Amino acid sequence: MTTSLKLSGLDHSTTTNPMFTLINTTCPYAKWVQTARKLCPDPNKYHCLNDEFGRPGWLCADPIWVEGGRCPEFNTIAKKLDTVSCEGENCPDTVFQSSFVHLYLSCRGEGVEKTTSSNFDLTTEAVPLDSPASIGITVGIIAGVVLIAIAVVALCHLLRRRRQNKKDSEAGLAMLATPEPNDGRSYSRAQRALRTERFVVITGIQGSGKTFLAKRLCNEWFQEEKCIWITDPQHFQILLDFNSVFVLDDLFHELQSEDQVREMKANIDKLYENVVVKRNGKIILTVTSLILRRLVSVFEERKYKNIIDLDELSKEDREDILQFHTKLNKMLDDTSKIDDTSKSQNSSTVIRDTDFQRMIEYNSEGTFDYLVEKRGMGYSAAMALCCMFNTDNQKEFDAKCGRYVKSPVAWLRQDLKEMFNENNIERKREAIALSLLALHGGQFKLSDLNTALMDKLMELENVKHEEEGFLIQAFNNQKRKYVYENDGVYSFQVPVVMKFLFRIICERHTELLEFCEKDLCKRRVCFSSLFPTDIKGDYAKSFVSLSYMKMLEIDDWFSKENLAS
Structure with missing residues (x-):
């Protein structure tokens, strides 16, 4: 058995x-x-x-x-x-x-x-x-x-x-297109932060590329998810689809009071609970460095420590930024063979390898105060402006680009002021067109043009009134340098230009502030006695600081709004 x-x-x-x-x-x-x-x-x-x-x-x-x-x-x-x-x-x-x-x-x-x-x-x-x-x-x-x-x-x-x-x-x-942990570039670190924490804070001074980085993340990385941009506090009151990527851009600005910052942060914290905590989506928040440094106690929560600081760029970051702008402006390097074909397809401007390497190695001396006082704008904006000065005169380009690297605000203001002071009527009209764009907040359609503002500006600048067609021609002349146009909407290629031009035109004609949107004035105009002490040097040249009596001469609104804040 x-x-x-x-x-x-x-x-x-x-x-x-x-x-x-x-x-x-x-x-x-x-x-x-x-x-x-x-x-x-x-x-x-x-x-x-x-x-x-x-x-x-x-x-x-x-x-x-x-x-x-x-x-x-x-x-x-x-x-x-x-x-x-x-x-x-x-x-x-x-x-x-x-x-x-x-x-x-x-x-x-x-x-x-x-x-x-x-x-x-x-x-x-x-x-x-x-x-x-x-x-x-x-x-x-x-x-x-x-x-x-x-x-x-x-x-x-x-x-x-x-x-x-x-x-x-x-x-x-393969890591789902996520860079390796040792990749220290800002873009890669932002990707990893959004993967692991679903929330990232992009910070930097004006012109550091905060909005640009947020747009790049949306366009290149979130291809299967929609990005919802919130640039106005009133947008928080709208019924939102929480299963999205929210970009909270430009909600904080340098002239906000502590109470205003806390109120804005409270709205962000509520959105964080609905989106991140409940795992419905992700949030990208841009904040100017001055607010984070000025009000450290307001942003104590751990989530606000998940920061991508564009004031402290790695060498790889600077190289990526410079390569992007040279390609965007179709510039040649000194190793390129310049023939008739390359001239027709690219700019005739050549950026020498020694200059390219010098710009990449450039360091802001390691202090935030130096960055604010002596440079006044971020590396990204400075390189963008440098590369936009495509000219047939190679010596002129070499001189201007070198100066833009060292002191971008001084040379930007000089170039903008020269447009007003020239006897050339075409250049004067271009200056008026750019000023109108700045006084409208940096973006507008011709159909939304404030004609009263335009008439006043042309009167003050002693320029003969023209039909609207002169604005289109003036903008077209500036497309290669300062202006960008998309479906009839005009804006500045480098947004920080608007801030410095706003200051220049208001220095020339303070009475134009009476025609500006109140939100724009809140962001760019302040009483001298209330002007934040951490806004100094070249950085301060993008703001209008006026005495109380001067504001009263312009509009009764300034006294009420600014005194309340």
């Missing part, structure tokens, strides 16, 4: 419990988003990570917060997510959510292609179950299977480690 003893091998496609599903391959790092959408009703709850035995698996669960220097894992005994100490060179250095485990190389689950032993029968002669022989056979079989299983797992683990290390050393694994 014989009896059959059936043993089953481990099947890695089944779950150890209803939540955690073991897999027999590595986690799908190259197709994380697609896999998350396929396996979880809410893709943001998708996890693929190891359990406490080092076995990879996936589950759909609410993420937990993981401290820096630790990695998430699934505890099969407690049936919940837990954390363990991270080992390796690419461990997380900040708090992150467990569902973003794939962004940290040292925390990635390194699954092995485990082999599954097929079911088999061991047939022996029947012996009494309580006999020593029967017990010995059973114990021997179990011990043998256990030893074989341990040997197989150890061998597979060794082979897996070798294979994984080879892959990582050659090319690394």
Whole structure:
């Protein structure tokens, strides 16, 4: 008589419990988003990570917060997510959510292609179950299977480690188009911050490229998600689709009082609760450096420490910015072969390699005060203005570009003022067109033109009144340098130009302030006695500081609004 003893091998496609599903391959790092959408009703709850035995698996669960220097894992005994100490060179250095485990190389689950032993029968002669022989056979079989299983797992683990290390050393694994952790460029750091925290603060002085970076993130990275721009406090009152990327741009400005800043921040905190905490979307917030530095106590929460500071650019950042503007303006470098074809397709201006490298290496002497007082605008705006001075006169370009790098505000103001002082009537009309654009806040359609403002300006500048057509011609003449046009909407190519031109035209004719929008005046005009002390040097040349009596001469509105603030 014989009896059959059936043993089953481990099947890695089944779950150890209803939540955690073991897999027999590595986690799908190259197709994380697609896999998350396929396996979880809410893709943001998708996890693929190891359990406490080092076995990879996936589950759909609410993420937990993981401290820096630790990695998430699934505890099969407690049936919940837990954390363990991270080992390796690419461990997380900040708090992150467990569902973003794939962004940290040292925390990635390194699954092995485990082999599954097929079911088999061991047939022996029947012996009494309580006999020593029967017990010995059973114990021997179990011990043998256990030893074989341990040997197989150890061998597979060794082979897996070798294979994984080879892959990582050659090319690394795809990270959903997210740059590697050692990529220190502002754009890459902003991407990682939005991946892990869903909230990032982009800060910098005027002209540092805050809005430009936010637009780049929206246009290049959030291709499948819509960006909602909020540039007016009233937009917070509108019923919003929270499952979006919100860009909160230009809500803070340098002349705001502390109470105004706190009120604005309260609106942002409410939006944060609905969007980030409830995992409905992401938020990009731009804030001028002066507000963050002036009111440190207002922005104490941890989320406001997740900062991309454009006042402290890396060398790679500066190189990217300079390359962008040279290509945008179709400039040649001194290694390019200049022939008739290249002249027809590019500017005739050549930027020498020595100048290119000097601009990249340029350092603002490492102090924020120096940046505010001596430069007055960010690196991005200075390089943009430098590269826009395309001219057939190479010596003139070399001289102007070098000066723009060192003292951009001085040379911008000089160039704008020269337009008013020239006897050339065409240049004078261009100055009036640019002034109208600045006095309208830096953007407008001809159909929205304040004709009373235009008439007053032309009268003050002693220029003969023309039909609207002269404005179109004047803007077209300035397209290569200062003006950008899109579907009939005119704006400044470099927004910071508006601020300095606004100051220049108001210095010439203070009475024009009476025609300006009140919100624009709140941002650019202030009582001398209330002017913030941290706005100084060249930075202050983008604001209008007036005495109380002078404001009363212009409009009764100034006294009420500014005294209240």
